[in-house]
Amino acid sequence: MLKVGHVVVRPGRKAGMDPVEIPVPEELETVPGIPMVSKDIDFYSREYPLVRQQVEHGADTEWAPTVGTAAMQKYHHEHQAVMEEFYPLMNRTGDLEPTGTPSGEDVTQLIRDKAAEMGFLDVGFTDHDVRFIYEDRKGHVKYQNAICLALEQDFAETQTAPSMAAEHGHYGTYEIQAPMGLRMVDYILSLGYGAQLHGPSNHSAATIPMFVAAGLGQLGANGQLLHPHAGARCRLQIITTDAPVTFDKPIDYGFHAFCQVCQVCVNRCPGRALMREKIWWRGVEKNKLIYKRCRPVMSRYEGCAICMKVCPINKYGAKAVMEHYVETGQVLGKGTHDLEGYTLHEESTGKYVTGYFGPGELPTFDANFFKIPNGTRENAALEELVEYIGTQPDGVDKASDEKALFDFRDRLRVILHGEVSDSTMF
Structure with missing residues (x-):
């Protein structure tokens, strides 16, 4: 039995559920949120501002649809048609005038209650850190307070990844989230305050730093936000506002250190795209994703998402994982087919590997597999x-x-x- 350093208490998964207590072993304690050097983040944001994926990797966004399966291409175009109805509405929310009269009182709890009523998994409040705004969106963001909204992707569909069912779970969540975000904007406007919606998809900034600052999780070794209830199975959305809210604080869930012990996503990645050791990148200590090894697998194999599927936090939830670790010093599910197994279905060319891969088994690809258009x-x-x-x-x-x-x-x-x-x- 390991010594517990502290216990994190979070609201239940749904409104009306009891709070959840998550024990964090002393040996997994690091810092609330993520280790960072603020002056380094300042430097990089000033001299080398973040660039949206659609811009920085524009070449492969044109390439990706050409290598997906016929079913993938058909579904992605159908999804895009749905989202095209929402993008103009989302992009114009910053121009909308409030419809109510402001009370001047703190509205944090009102927004929390509304988010739970609407079906969001979680909500947090923080400063919209300008250092993480994308270069071409700096003039777009109007308000300084950030409302971070997380919507859970379907668990059963996600656990079939890579698959079309998992892709439907992924992009289908966006199709639910976009109108939900617009309704939340309308609610904040009715309180008498401005509200501007960012995401899903058309984000104005890197969202994970804000979600971490708002106490909604920590950055995982898979490069995604790990939420205590849903792991990386959260679709993220931010509303910036001038409404008076109380900021939350980052939390140490133990994930930053746990990921170094676990390493399941690193070990199971088909493209070997996840770094085993943490490095300092743009002022933040993290396991850096190797984009050029991730993108080809995602594009060819139905969105991949294996790093999401095999994460113990995603599979079992933080409470069960941390309780098991406290009791045994072991990672729940590690080395089992239940957690680590996955199947690669046939991709569009028929040239590359397919089949089931259990613990310790990985597919191999030739060099041509990883040749994709680079840059803009x-x-x-x-x-x-x-x-x-x-x-x-x-x-x-x-x-x-x-x-x-x-x-x-x-x-x-x-x-x-x-x-x-x-x-x-x-």
């Missing part, structure tokens, strides 16, 4: 032109040369004058 869409266009030039004899086919140059010019015009998608899928 401008980078991809230039690389294609360079590749053309490198394969053509100089000056032999002037018509083809001119066509390649004009195609490059026209593609740049589309990129420069078009809008960046609000979706992270394409």
